[in-house]
Amino acid sequence: MSTASPMRRWKALATQHLRWSSPVAKGLVLCIITFGFVLPLCCHKLLYSYYYIKSVYLNDMSDKFLAESYERGEEAFGFWKASRSTAMSPEFANIAKGSELLITIVTARRTEGREFHYLLQVMQRLEILLTGCGEGRRCAEVLVCDVESGTMENEDAALLESRFRVVRRTTEEQRGNQAQVNIFEKEKQDYVYCLRKGWELARPKNVVVLEDDALPSADFFTVIRDLLSRRFALHSLYVKLYHPERLQRYWNPEPYRILEWVGLGLVGASALLLVLSYRTAFTSVSATHFLFFTLYIMVAVELAGRHYLLEVRRLSPQLYAVSPATECCTPAMLFPGNSSLRVAEYLDGSFCVKGNAKDMVLYQMARTISGEWAHSLEPNLVSHIGAFSSVRPNPLRPKLL
Numbered sequence: 001m002s003t004a005s006p007m008r009r010w011k012a013l014a015t016q017h018l019r020w021s022s023p024v025a026k027g028l029v030l031c032i033i034t035f036g037f038v039l040p041l042c043c044h045k046l047l048y049s050y051y052y053i054k055s056v057y058l059n060d061m062s063d064k065f066l067a068e069s070y071e072r073g074e075e076a077f078g079f080w081k082a083s084r085s086t087a088m089s090p091e092f093a094n095i096a097k098g099s100e101l102l103i104t105i106v107t108a109r110r111t112e113g114r115e116f117h118y119l120l121q122v123m124q125r126l127e128i129l130l131t132g133c134g135e136g137r138r139c140a141e142v143l144v145c146d147v148e149s150g151t152m153e154n155e156d157a158a159l160l161e162s163r164f165r166v167v168r169r170t171t172e173e174q175r176g177n178q179a180q181v182n183i184f185e186k187e188k189q190d191y192v193y194c195l196r197k198g199w200e201l202a203r204p205k206n207v208v209v210l211e212d213d214a215l216p217s218a219d220f221f222t223v224i225r226d227l228l229s230r231r232f233a234l235h236s237l238y239v240k241l242y243h244p245e246r247l248q249r250y251w252n253p254e255p256y257r258i259l260e261w262v263g264l265g266l267v268g269a270s271a272l273l274l275v276l277s278y279r280t281a282f283t284s285v286s287a288t289h290f291l292f293f294t295l296y297i298m299v300a301v302e303l304a305g306r307h308y309l310l311e312v313r314r315l316s317p318q319l320y321a322v323s324p325a326t327e328c329c330t331p332a333m334l335f336p337g338n339s340s341l342r343v344a345e346y347l348d349g350s351f352c353v354k355g356n357a358k359d360m361v362l363y364q365m366a367r368t369i370s371g372e373w374a375h376s377l378e379p380n381l382v383s384h385i386g387a388f389s390s391v392r393p394n395p396l397r398p399k400l401l
């Protein structure tokens, strides 16, 4: 029988495990090098990584973002002003009925951030993309829905009238909409108005509604076409085309994300072990090794930033992932079939307030109404360029995070 004290036995065990050649020590060194040196070095400038050094980079990055947006806004303003004097053809002003896709852009006049001309930036991008579907046909019909009903004109929307169809409430409709409501209820009513107006004018097969600060990506129409060809789309109330990047982490738990996370860990660990056993003298693969490498990969991708991993999916429209809808935000929404009408009806039956704006109401709807399903697309199909909100108070100096 051993006479050594428990303390001594524990020390002996610890020394044995922490010998440089032992697997525990090797694992520890690998973790220190990866998480303490390699990842911080590679990721400290990545905005959506845990290693991002906010105190050093955030102010400069935010200012750069604002400066670039301002420049794009100026350019778009010049472009649309010139288009008026050169009498650009009003090609998109006539909306064909029964088309495959209608894009409705909801816009209100901004008091703050007006000089960024968000709407004009979005329309300039659309102008380029709309003609990229080949054979001289346009990719979609377009409707600009100007919900401004104050005494001030929405000048940016007015600038687009020579090229696109711009709708506004008639004086009669405005009179019927004069009841004093909070801004979130007004925003919802405006959205409902635009959904219905789009349907009335175009009777489209599908609808995309963009908020006026949602800048479409280059593959916008290709991905939409691919999405609409997938079977799930037929049964969807809506597909969200944008979710804020800061909420894309695995640690913003959504059940499907946890599955993706574990799956990635398992695949990554298998690949790593395969390479290790092929390239080195690493021969005895045990369950502990497998568990260690699975966790290692999971922690590494989370710390580096899931957002950057999602970007790889842009390689092909088929790689874009669809999952159950997430809660926040509605800058870009696809309403397949005639679901835009159902959504308008559902929204009409609800009342929005601060903390329960139209995005939350929509999310709750899809969860509670039986037979309705809602989805989200990843990665995002638009970038949110609106540093200034038209429904919430704005900070003096907007930041990216």
Ligand SMILES: CC(=O)N[C@H]1[C@@H](OP(=O)(O)OP(=O)(O)OC[C@H]2O[C@@H](n3ccc(=O)[nH]c3=O)[C@H](O)[C@@H]2O)O[C@H](CO)[C@H](O)[C@@H]1O
Pocket (backbone or CB within 6 Å): 106, 107, 108, 147, 183, 184, 186, 187, 188, 190, 191, 210, 211, 212, 213, 244, 328, 329, 330, 331, 357, 358, 359, 384, 386, 388, 389, 390, 391, 392
């Ligand atoms: C990026 C992001 O997180 N955006 C969300 C945030 O918007 P934001 O706070 O970023 O506001 P925003 O200025 O982008 O406005 C959202 C939309 O509402 C429109 N508008 C504005 C004022 C008005 O009286 N009527 C009107 O229809 C405006 O033209 C735009 O299309 O919160 C909203 C809900 O409150 C939506 O969920 C937005 O998707």
